[in-house]
Amino acid sequence: MFLKDMSDKTFIGRSNEMEVIKGIISEAKSGDASSVFLSGRRGIGKTSLIMHLAQELFNDRSGPAPFLYTIKTAFTSIEKFSKDYLISFIIQNLAFHRIEPSLQAGTLYSLEDLREIAEKSEAPWITDLIDGYKKVLDSGESIKLFSYVMSVPYTSYALTGNPVVVLIDDFHKLRKFSELNADEDGRDFWMLIENMMHSGHVPHVISGNQADLNRMFFEESAMGDLLDVVNLMGLNRENSGRFFNALCDKYALRFEGDLSEFFSIFNGNPLYIKSFIQSARQTGKSLSREDAWEIYFREVIKGKLKTYWTSLLESYIPQFELRRPTLIFLWFLLTNDNDIALSNLTEDLAKNQNDLDRIIRNLNASGAVETGFSTLEIMDDRVLSDVIKGLYLNEVRRESVDEIRDEIIGHKYKSKQQKRAPSFDVTIPSDPNAELIAVKSLEQVALHHKVPMTVVGQLQIALVELFTNIIAKDNISDDNYHLSFRVTDNMFAIEVKTPPSGYDYASPDNDQVFKMMRYYVDDIKIERIMNSSRITLTKNIGKD
Secondary structure (H helix, E strand, O other): OOOOOOOOOOOOOOHHHHHHHHHHHHHHOOOOOOEEEEEOOOOOOHHHHHHHHHHHHHHHOOOOEEEEEEOOOOOOOHHHHHHHHHHHHHHHHHHHOOOOHHHHHOOOOOHHHHHHHHHHOOOHHHHHHHHHHHHHHHHOOHHHHHHHHHOHHHHHHHHHOOOEEEEEEOOOHHHHHHHHOOOOOOOOHHHHHHHHOOOOOOOEEEEOOHHHHHHHHHOOOOHHHHEEEEEOOOOOHHHHHHHHHHHHHHOOOEEOOOOHHHHHHHOOOHHHHHHHHHHHHOOOOEEOHHHHHHHHHHHHHHOHHHHHHHHHHHHHOOOHHHHHHHHHHHHHHHHOOOOEEHHHHHHHHOOOHHHHHHHHHHHHHHOOEEEOOOEEEEOOOHHHHHHHHHHHHHHOOOOOHHHHHHHHHHHHHHHHHHHOOOEEEEEEEOOOOHHHHHHHHHHHHHHHOOOOHHHHHHHHHHHHHHHHHOHHHHOOOOOEEEEEEEEOOOEEEEEEEOOOOOOOOOOHHHHHHHHHHOOOOOEEEEEEEOOEEEEEEEEEOOOO
């Protein structure tokens, strides 16, 4: 329930989406608001966003009253669902309008308790809602009961004049719930909510499984015509780094080395980043790049990410006899041209067409496979791909852990190693004479590689400028600098990694110094890695 504090320093990079949705629903008072379908892949952060949106609306109080509800799989009857929905709405609405502040304590209330509160607080509309609910309940008509409680937010607006925004998470579960409670006519009663979304005074924000909701809203009903679609994408590179660093700060973790490849693998998915960091907590506080690859491997083989995807696939492929063919099918998609005609798959997989159709349909619903008009492909998700590799190599090919490791991370790690030029690494204490040690180290490396002295002199000047006019201003006193010298046939590069610090080396105050340094080197690159910075100076050998 969102009445508790939802403040979280790791909720990063969603301000634009929040503002878009708030702008769409802001016209609720005038009756011109629209309902919203919050779409996005699994783990992308839809639930987190909708909860923070509810909290912001609740704290702001200048707009419509937020009502946040998550569809629960525990309810198997319309009666239990409707009672919970009604009680949740009344509690949240009373708390928002401060009719009963004590409701924010999270105590469980019955309808009788809420009736008593309504009488004491002179809120007769609550009594009207409860009386209407009991009347419909006594009629024994489940569809009418469901329709009544889903219209309660609008009814409260009609009785009080106060607009409401309804935020429903995991809405796709209503479809399964509808199947379990279908009447003799087999009606999909979840479609009745379409009637509630016509009011611009009571907009809905709906999220859940993307594939299921696309089918429900655009294939099985006309609800999509009433919805503005906001597609939640992965965090961009900058916000991924901020989210990663915020979690590392939270758990006092520190990584050495370049982790940019992992940001590409995670593709801005907060669930993946969070799972990786949580696994890293169990390894140690200071971790190398090799540690990071082992953590990732462990996650996709037996960790939370593996459990997440296998549990999901099992829920959509409940027939045990179809799971092995499904795994073979996923491997087939992963290792073949993604633009495959469906008609070719039955013979290749030695399955009958009905089984294959069922596998494809269920995988599409799970979000693991995306279908086009006549083609299909596995979702563009490297974590999912690596989980599939691990499952297939272990359960079908029965390969060893070392063989699986080589398939999943071996080629990535080796290719990275092969791309780096030979380097000479030096660790220097952060004291006032650090630049002298750095300059002497540079000179020795340059002599070993027979680098022209004109080039050496220019690099030394640039290095001294870096230490004396920029790094020294950070007042670092209790850690080391890490220098790496790399030399190829036509390039000399110096990497300087600073100790952890909040200092911004790329600030405008440093522009003049860097401008002068560029007279002596060909390129300067500044990167933020965790709480440290890496400054790379590059000079083309032989260039004046």
